Amino acid sequence: MARYTGPKTKISRMFGEPILGNGKWLGKNSNPPGMHGAQRKRKTLGEYALQLKEKQKAKYSYGVLEKQFRNTFVEAARRKGVTGENLIKLLEARLDNTVFRLGIAISRPAARQLVAHKHVTVNGMVVNVPSYQLQPGDIIGLKEKSAINTAVTSNIRGRNPKFGWLDWNEAEMKGTFIAYPERESVPENIKEQLIVELYSK
Known part of the structure; x- marks a missing residue:
């Protein structure tokens, strides 16, 4: 890769x-x-x-x-x-970028690694392709074993409120790609x- x-x-x-x-x-x-x-x-x-x-x-x-x-x-x-x-x-709809924007990883390279190591799911299915293109409505989360792995969850900080095209459920540790962002929001x-x-x- x-x-x-x-x-x-x-x-x-x-x-x-x-x-x-x-x-x-x-x-x-x-x-x-x-x-x-x-x-x-x-x-x-x-x-x-x-x-x-x-x-x-x-x-x-x-x-x-x-x-x-x-x-x-x-x-x-x-x-x-x-x-x-x-x-x-x-570019914003890439899976690795969205994992970063949701606050699951502290940087894009860290998000890329999480995806490549099969920690991330899209609509309940494991996806290990960082360039995977998300569609509006897709739900991004962590694999069941990864969700209880402190090495993975310790870096989760939650979505920044200014990224209005994403939604983050802290209780379930899942995020939703609501829509493609407008340019002025990026x-x-x-x-x-x-x-x-x-x-x-």
Whole structure:
């Protein structure tokens, strides 16, 4: 199963945002990676560079590699509506991302691991594919044995109230994917229109 395994702080420094991890080193060392930091770089990026940077930011944010991201974009372009918004909706509807948003895992990589290790169920059935696309109404929970495993449940913190497209039942430790989120509800700082322009070349 392909995933990014490189340095996380370097990625955060590249974008100047806590893309991976908590970004605690950004204040101390916020220069871009490299021997000379930003000194030897162009002060203004070209159009293609800006578009590429946004695509890379989206890929790292959601933990998706190039081929899978491209396939997600193709599906977003095929659907009715605005392609950029469709892309964000499809990325948010990934199972690993939803497990993270529900507060079952503390990060997307941790959510991906929970899914891959068969701890997570969708509508009562175990699903171990992190990229599994949820549909409105799907119920996400933990396998019976996992629900009593303190190593799994100790990290559960519950859904953030600002994610209105999800519902979390703390008593049953189950969440519901109510609907695809509206773009303005998704907190990620991604300019999806630049990604659309990049793939439209």
